Amino acid sequence: MSGPSTxxxxxxxxxxxxQRLPLPRLMHDTVRTxxxxxxxxxxxxxxxxxxxxLAVQIVSGIVLAMHYKPDSTLxxxxxxxxxxxxxxxxxxxxxxxxxxxxxxxxxxxxxxRGLYYGSYKAPxxxxxxxxxxxxxxxxxTAFFGxxxxxxxxxxxxxTVITNFFTAIPVVGGHIATWLWGDFAVGDATLNRFFSLHxxxxxxxxxxxxxxxxxxxxxxxxxxxxxxxxxxxxxxxFHPYYTVKDAFYLVLFIIFFAVFVFYAPEFFGNPDNAIEAxxxxxPADIVPEWYLLPFYAILRSIPNKxxxxxxxxxxxxxxxxxxxxxxxRVRSCRFRPTMKWLFWFxxxxxxxxxxxxxxxVDATIAGxxxxxxxxxxAIYYFxxxxxxMPLVGLFETPKPLPASISQPVLGE
Amino acid sequence: xxxxxxRLALGLSLATGxxxxxxxxxxxxxxxxxxxxxxxxxxxxxxxDRAALQRGFQVYKEVCGACHVLQHVAxxxxxxxxxxxFTEAQAKAIAAGYKIPAEPNDKGETTDENGERLTRPGILxxxxxxxxxxxxxxxxxxxxxxxxxxxxxxxxxxxGPQYVYSILTGFxxxxxxxxxxxxxxxxxxxxxxxxxxxxxxxxxxxxTYSDGTKATVEQEAHDVVTFxxxxxDPKMEERKQMGMAVLLFLVVFAGILFAAKRKxxxxxx
Numbered sequence: 283m284s285g286p287s288t289x290x291x292x293x294x295x296x297x298x299x300x301q302r303l304p305l306p307r308l309m310h311d312t313v314r315t316x317x318x319x320x321x322x323x324x325x326x327x328x329x330x331x332x333x334x335x336l337a338v339q340i341v342s343g344i345v346l347a348m349h350y351k352p353d354s355t356l357x358x359x360x361x362x363x364x365x366x367x368x369x370x371x372x373x374x375x376x377x378x379x380x381x382x383x384x385x386x387x388x389x390x391x392x393x394x395r396g397l398y399y400g401s402y403k404a405p406x407x408x409x410x411x412x413x414x415x416x417x418x419x420x421x422x423t424a425f426f427g428x429x430x431x432x433x434x435x436x437x438x439x440x441t442v443i444t445n446f447f448t449a450i451p452v453v454g455g456h457i458a459t460w461l462w463g464d465f466a467v468g469d470a471t472l473n474r475f476f477s478l479h480x481x482x483x484x485x486x487x488x489x490x491x492x493x494x495x496x497x498x499x500x501x502x503x504x505x506x507x508x509x510x511x512x513x514x515x516x517x518x519f520h521p522y523y524t525v526k527d528a529f530y531l532v533l534f535i536i537f538f539a540v541f542v543f544y545a546p547e548f549f550g551n552p553d554n555a556i557e558a559x560x561x562x563x564p565a566d567i568v569p570e571w572y573l574l575p576f577y578a579i580l581r582s583i584p585n586k587x588x589x590x591x592x593x594x595x596x597x598x599x600x601x602x603x604x605x606x607x608x609x610r611v612r613s614c615r616f617r618p619t620m621k622w623l624f625w626f627x628x629x630x631x632x633x634x635x636x637x638x639x640x641x642v643d644a645t646i647a648g649x650x651x652x653x654x655x656x657x658x659a660i661y662y663f664x665x666x667x668x669x670m671p672l673v674g675l676f677e678t679p680k681p682l683p684a685s686i687s688q689p690v691l692g693e
Numbered sequence: 694x695x696x697x698x699x700r701l702a703l704g705l706s707l708a709t710g711x712x713x714x715x716x717x718x719x720x721x722x723x724x725x726x727x728x729x730x731x732x733x734x735x736x737x738x739x740x741x742d743r744a745a746l747q748r749g750f751q752v753y754k755e756v757c758g759a760c761h762v763l764q765h766v767a768x769x770x771x772x773x774x775x776x777x778x779f780t781e782a783q784a785k786a787i788a789a790g791y792k793i794p795a796e797p798n799d800k801g802e803t804t805d806e807n808g809e810r811l812t813r814p815g816i817l818x819x820x821x822x823x824x825x826x827x828x829x830x831x832x833x834x835x836x837x838x839x840x841x842x843x844x845x846x847x848x849x850x851x852x853g854p855q856y857v858y859s860i861l862t863g864f865x866x867x868x869x870x871x872x873x874x875x876x877x878x879x880x881x882x883x884x885x886x887x888x889x890x891x892x893x894x895x896x897x898x899x900x901t902y903s904d905g906t907k908a909t910v911e912q913e914a915h916d917v918v919t920f921x922x923x924x925x926d927p928k929m930e931e932r933k934q935m936g937m938a939v940l941l942f943l944v945v946f947a948g949i950l951f952a953a954k955r956k957x958x959x960x961x962x
Contacts (some may be wrong), residue, residue: 320961362765362845365928372928373935474720517961525957529950536943544737547848551929555925556841565885687962 317516319504327530352476355434386572407604426479433554507613515686572604574638607672698907727855746777751918763821769961788815838890859883
């Protein structure tokens, strides 16, 4: 897609097709010849892995939906039927439930990679913004999906999250009632969450199409963060990156399979093996691990409305990174100050995640975790503003190599 | 959010029934860590001990089953691979020993002339029946406590098999000074809040094992926990076996791809 097409139809049929619906040309230019910087490292394999994750979730999810019943009196036992009576139902369900965690693990690595190498900077702003949209859709899909087994954590997680909307002044209560389809989370809520959980993955697939389209116009960024200068800087996507991505994909599947076969409940919560009961509240309501940093930010703010605003802002601020970063250099390899601040940010997200996983009144070495989460939240937002714009203005970047080929040849 | 948290915290203390006396005297009634006890089914190669499963089933049937349902287990599960290893004939006999609420008879009735529920003998397709008609009946027979479903108990508790074992064998710990056991509750420090609604269920020789194993409380608890672990995760053996084949294939496949990648990229500088 970037640059003129190099496709030549080989047969009469391909010529006929090319003048009517040039699908072979599209595939040829997108997958076969797409010029890709030859210096992409390990951290660039996660785009392909994420495509795989989406496909796995959709395929396993369609099969699960053939056996699942979105009815508050039947949902829990229909999931147990899948686990016990459906042929390989346990396998399909464990692939789907662990697949969600693998999907988020991969997307976080993918996002941090983009952040480190400045892949959001011109001319790739739209790739990044579309990516933030995909991430938002993923969290919504995962949330709806977590409600479906109708265990205690499903029910109470749904109750806590939908209650956020009641923080909105005046109309909040009405919005919550409208979302629930009832005056509390119940059968109507489960039914619509199932509908949306089935819909959104296909929306994600379409937006992923835009993400890849937007990528293939300017082409990949690379660890040096400099533009491709000549054909010597690139290799055709196939076979070079198809084989490299396939190798790392299989390593990823090995990691995935260890959880599916040997620790399938590792990311789960024992409370979700108890059927939803609106009269019994679990001791600790904890979201899934991939939402914990945001949960910590939410809890660190004593005002409900402000907490919900902070939670939303923590995700939405990502969409503004292309303009918050004022540096002319993309890659943190050549940004001595930003590099450190980036790693502090990564550590900060892990610390926030830990704070979110602990009870509200927990302490560590006598310090309340709520206060640690407050400091963490300040750095989280501070990293994007004012750190990002200011560092970009005052930092002296290291000299950039002349081309992608030059430092590789120099080694 | 603080508002929500407060409401949730209140709900919790009501739900688990932490006694206000204990809170007033500030005794930490958090449950003790579960006892360290090993089971055959742990680890990547662990399997269920077949004899323990059968003995454990006997303990469930003769002791636990009086109050606890095994909701998600069907009689046909008993002769399935990776399970207790009963033959089909044995599973059929076990099923026939249970009374299942009957379907309406040809007059459309579900009760006899005395108002008693009509029943029929169980078949392989049936699930273990609930010992009580409903939650109210269960609570009325257990001083207000609801005996939980046991088919998920090992998966539904933090600490899994060790936790269930500790509960079953944890009734003889010394009551700490100043802790008062609530009326109709029993002292068990492995249970959150220390007041458990279940009286001590297992005693020496609660069951008579046909294989000659001595029925100590520890033995009975260990056996029934093995059985309940299977009830929670009946496909575990199949899962672990398949995992080995899958991982072996993937490692070989990764090796081939690594070689292909190295050869392909050797000329790229």
